[in-house]
Every structure is written in C-alpha cells, then in structure tokens.
Amino acid sequence: MSAIESLRLHSPALIIAIPLLTAFIIPLLSKIIGPKARNGFVVAVLTGVLALVLLLAHDVITGGTRTYVLGGSTPLLTLPSGYQVPVRIMFVIDAMGVFMGIMCGVIALVAAIYSCMETYEGLYKFYTLLLLVTTGIFGLVFTGDLFNLFVFFEILSIASCGLVAFKIDSPMSMEGGFKYMVISDIGGLSLLVMIGLLYGQYDALNIGMLANRMDYGMIDIIALGLIVTALLMKSGSVPMHMWTPDAYGETPSSVTIMIVGASLSSLYALFRICFTLYGGFIGINVAGWIIVILALISILVGVTMAIPQTDFKRLIGYAAVAEIGFILLGLGAGLASLSGNSVDAYGIKAMEGSIFHIFNDALDIGLLFFVAAVVSYATGQRNLNNLCGLGRKMKYTTFLFIIGLAAVAGLPPMNGFASKFLIYESVFHLNPILAIIGILGSIMMLAIFVKAFSGAFLGPPVPELETYKKVPRSMLFAMSIVVAIIVFFGLFPDLIVDNLAHPAAQALVNHSEYISHAIRIGGV
Amino acid sequence: MLWNIPYIAVVALIVLGLYACMFKSNLVKIIIGTSLLEAGANLFLITLGYRKGGIAPIFTNAPSTESMVLPVPQALVLTSIVIGLAVTALLLSIVVMIYRHYGTIDAKKVRRLRG
Numbered sequence: 001m002s003a004i005e006s007l008r009l010h011s012p013a014l015i016i017a018i019p020l021l022t023a024f025i026i027p028l029l030s031k032i033i034g035p036k037a038r039n040g041f042v043v044a045v046l047t048g049v050l051a052l053v054l055l056l057a058h059d060v061i062t063g064g065t066r067t068y069v070l071g072g073s074t075p076l077l078t079l080p081s082g083y084q085v086p087v088r089i090m091f092v093i094d095a096m097g098v099f100m101g102i103m104c105g106v107i108a109l110v111a112a113i114y115s116c117m118e119t120y121e122g123l124y125k126f127y128t129l130l131l132l133v134t135t136g137i138f139g140l141v142f143t144g145d146l147f148n149l150f151v152f153f154e155i156l157s158i159a160s161c162g163l164v165a166f167k168i169d170s171p172m173s174m175e176g177g178f179k180y181m182v183i184s185d186i187g188g189l190s191l192l193v194m195i196g197l198l199y200g201q202y203d204a205l206n207i208g209m210l211a212n213r214m215d216y217g218m219i220d221i222i223a224l225g226l227i228v229t230a231l232l233m234k235s236g237s238v239p240m241h242m243w244t245p246d247a248y249g250e251t252p253s254s255v256t257i258m259i260v261g262a263s264l265s266s267l268y269a270l271f272r273i274c275f276t277l278y279g280g281f282i283g284i285n286v287a288g289w290i291i292v293i294l295a296l297i298s299i300l301v302g303v304t305m306a307i308p309q310t311d312f313k314r315l316i317g318y319a320a321v322a323e324i325g326f327i328l329l330g331l332g333a334g335l336a337s338l339s340g341n342s343v344d345a346y347g348i349k350a351m352e353g354s355i356f357h358i359f360n361d362a363l364d365i366g367l368l369f370f371v372a373a374v375v376s377y378a379t380g381q382r383n384l385n386n387l388c389g390l391g392r393k394m395k396y397t398t399f400l401f402i403i404g405l406a407a408v409a410g411l412p413p414m415n416g417f418a419s420k421f422l423i424y425e426s427v428f429h430l431n432p433i434l435a436i437i438g439i440l441g442s443i444m445m446l447a448i449f450v451k452a453f454s455g456a457f458l459g460p461p462v463p464e465l466e467t468y469k470k471v472p473r474s475m476l477f478a479m480s481i482v483v484a485i486i487v488f489f490g491l492f493p494d495l496i497v498d499n500l501a502h503p504a505a506q507a508l509v510n511h512s513e514y515i516s517h518a519i520r521i522g523g524v
Numbered sequence: 525m526l527w528n529i530p531y532i533a534v535v536a537l538i539v540l541g542l543y544a545c546m547f548k549s550n551l552v553k554i555i556i557g558t559s560l561l562e563a564g565a566n567l568f569l570i571t572l573g574y575r576k577g578g579i580a581p582i583f584t585n586a587p588s589t590e591s592m593v594l595p596v597p598q599a600l601v602l603t604s605i606v607i608g609l610a611v612t613a614l615l616l617s618i619v620v621m622i623y624r625h626y627g628t629i630d631a632k633k634v635r636r637l638r639g
Binding site: 087147150151154157158161162165168171172174175176177178181182185186188189192193195196199200205245246249250 | 600622
C-alpha cells in the first residue's frame, strides 16, 4: 500500500490525532527551538491537516459517506455469550462533516498565522489551546457516536474557555471566561443527561443505530428538548445570548475566530441531532418553527443591541448573535418543511443557504474581529468614541474592513450575499414575514458597520492617534487569506453550493442513508 | 418505591444544581451548582447501568460469564468524572483570579462587562 493510500485510509483518525499530539508537543518543543521556528512548526502542521481534510473531502464527495472504526473493522463487539453490541468508537463522515471540517481547517490555519505576532508571555500555551480547540471541532464534526460528541464538546469548551480567559491580568477577560465556562458546562451536562435517557432505552450510543431503533416516545421528546436548549445556549442564540459579546469581546483577537468556530460547531451538532437522529419524527416540524422564532428574535436582538455599543469588539459580538440567527433561520425553515426523507424544494434551498452561511459567518465575523484587533494593536484603543480618521494612515486595514462590512451585511459581490440570498428566497415561501425580518436585520447590520466605519476610519486625523504602531506582516497576510476566500466565495457561490453545501444538505435530509450506512458497517 | 430512590435523588440534585447556578450570586456557589448538576448526571448514568444480579465484567475467577454486565455506562461516568474535575478546577482558578482583580466574588459586583 502506497503512502498516499494509507493516508487516505487513515485520514479521519490523523486529522484528529495530529493537532492533539502537536498540542502537547509544542510546550516541550518550545524549550528547544526559538519562537520563530515554533510558529512555523504550528503553521506547517495546520497546513498539513488542512491538506488531509481536503483529501478526505474529495473522497467523501466523490465516493460517498466514509466510516472509520477505531480498533477493529466493524463497530461490533462480540461478547463471550455471543451477543453483539455496537460499542466501538467510530467516525462517520458525510458531506456535512467534511464541510465543517474544511471550515475548521481554514480558520485554524488563519488563526495560527495571525497569532505569530502575539506578544503574550508563554505563547506556546496559547498554541496548545488553539490546537486543542481545533481537535475538539474536528472530533465533534466527524464522530458517529453520541458519547464522543459529548467528550469532544467538553474538550472544545474547556480549551475555548482557556482561550477566552487567556489574558489573566485582565479582569474583564476572567469574567467573560467564567460566564463562557458555566454556560458550556450546563450545556455539556444536558447533553450527558440526554445521552443517558437515550442509552437507557435503546442500548446504543451510535447515532445511526439509535436513529434506527428510536420510536419517538415521550422520553425522546424530552431528550430532544434538552439537547436543543443546550446547543442553542452554546451557540449563542437568543434566550442565552448574553455571554456572546462578553466572551467574544475579551478573547485575544487572534483566536476569536476559533471561539466563533466553536459556537458554529455546536450548530453543526444541532443539525446532526435534529436531522439525522430525529429526522423520522413527525413532530420535528414544531421544533423547526420554534427554532425559526428564536432565530428571528436573535436577529432583532443582535442588531438592536449592536447599535448603541461603543466598544468595537462588543459591537461585533452582538452582530455575531444576529449572524447565528440567520443560520438558525435556514435550519428552522429546513426542519419545518421536513417530512420523512425529503423536504420541499425551498426547504433544501434554505438548508443550503444556512450551511453555506456557517462558513461565511466564521470568515466574516472572524475578519471583522481581526480588523478590530489590528486597530487596537496599532492605536491601543478599542472605544469607537476615541477613534477617528484611521483611514488616512491605515489604508490596507480600511480596505479590509470595507470588505468585511460588505460581506457581513450581505452586499452583492461578497459571500454573505450569496448565502443570505439563498435563505431569504427560500424562507419567503415558508412565510413572507420571515424574509422581511431577515432583510430588515441585514439592513440594520449595514447601518451598524457603516456607523463603526465612519466613526473609526473616516473623519479628520487626530493628533493622539498620529503615532501608531506598524501592523505586522503576519496579521495582514492572515487577513488577506480570509478576504481572498470571502471574495472567491462571493464571485463563485455556485461552485461551493453545488459541490459542498448541496451534498451536505442532502446528506442531512436523507437520514435513512446515514442510518443504513452505519448499520451496514455494523452488520446488524 | 424503594428502587425509585436513586432517580428521585437524581432529580433533586439536578434541580438544586440549576437553582444554585441561576439564583446564587456567590461565584463559588455557582461552581457548587455545576458540580451538583454533574453529580446528578453521573448518578443517573450509574443508576441506569445497574442490573439486578449482574456481576462486574472481570474475567479472572468469574463465577460465570452469563450474567456479566456490559460496562458502558460505568465507562461513560469515569470519563465524565474526569471532565467534571477539569471543569471545576478551571472554574475555581478563574474565581481566584476574579477575586484578585475585583476583591470580591459576588456576581452582582463583578460587573465590568455591561451593555
């Protein structure tokens, strides 16, 4: 077997194992080699992981769902009595999984490149946490087993909390970290109780096997309620959105994109559980409508709370709540139109838009946080009232902010337009009011960022801000990568929708295929 | 009724934990609340895994392999306990830092992030 073939065969395990091992090698390595070599090493490792993810994505898109069982050829364990149980750890990677995998690979690489300039003491710990978050997201999106979902959810929560509270000399950072961890912990424990409720009834943890055995009784509905609440809480949707600006605002800016990625991966878990596990449940449409209503409230609350903010990063944090609302709108619309193994044509469009918007949200919000970080790095200011006329000196940064502004507000040549337009035109068929509120939210989003833009970048030059620090090249390089992807997605949305988002939506809707795949491998 | 006592304890622990997380303003009490929630979830899994007459799956000197239980819930609880310990330690260390910065652990006074 050639090296490429064995890489292909074991890529799901390697994608998770490489960042995990690197995370713990970094502290040792940084005793031996200098900071530059260490940064180069992390970037090289993450580039390698991204290459593996793309290889896996190619395999999954062309060859169908991949199953990878650890420690055996099937997930079955034969007991001495002859009874067979599917207990082995397995990864089931379908089109939705690789879509999220590509997103995680890209944002981790960008965050690592951007962090090269950070000047914190003990930057190696920072990289350890960054790589652990990456591991958590990859594990969460690849696993085919509910308990591993819980384990990776907690790895993700603990490592992200470490990043949120990384600046231990800042009181606000501690406060944001505490809120983030309590919310994540309650979410994780609801997930554990839900696992207990399902395992007690069906003797299985494998998602495919559970979906096959489930008969949607009262206890299953309680479990669904628990898990939807937990995941909405972790993703920062409305009743529990107040941690979002606190945590996003206090995280070191180079990795805020990873915390956004962590929230988005819990939306992935929501997609997976609603569609694959509960896809055959008749009452799931009700859950879809509840999610749609929460999504609309998230959009409105996010934009209205963002308008009065004076802190640059908190403003973006509230905009991120509204962006989560747009993704949930598409998710809910897809769920509300689901019946059996198919959805209406507009339902599938809504899901494509929603899935595409997951990637776009990570890029757009991530880029805006990067710009806010560059501004606070160069001028030492985060308060919009104190910033003025930066566009005169920081021309490149201003240009990048305009791109981010257009993308997040959904203006045409950018990626945000491509995905939001898919969501609007599909939810319009469900109910026109949904599309109207969505577009209203988008317009207000434009207003927020135009306000931030005119406040910080336009206006006369201010003498206090004349002496600003030069922006390091690694920051500009990382932001340029993000902008290149944003513009590319905006110019060729069909390429992404047809090749990645559509198969992902199909894989979610067609849950019996996932189930039959998991069971065929299981041989039960 | 007697065999329901563990489940009643689970519900009591979870309700107490949620109450502490939501209504207490002392940060250490909030951490106690999360620990109670975790204990409730673990007790729930352990109770589910109990089978009357089942024996532990240790093959050495086992009387018979017929009534051995499959130790999945116990394995889950072990993992979950480790995770819970990590979370509690992390939260407590954050509270230590909060106390150093603010001089208080009252959530009503630790409020520099607003708006």
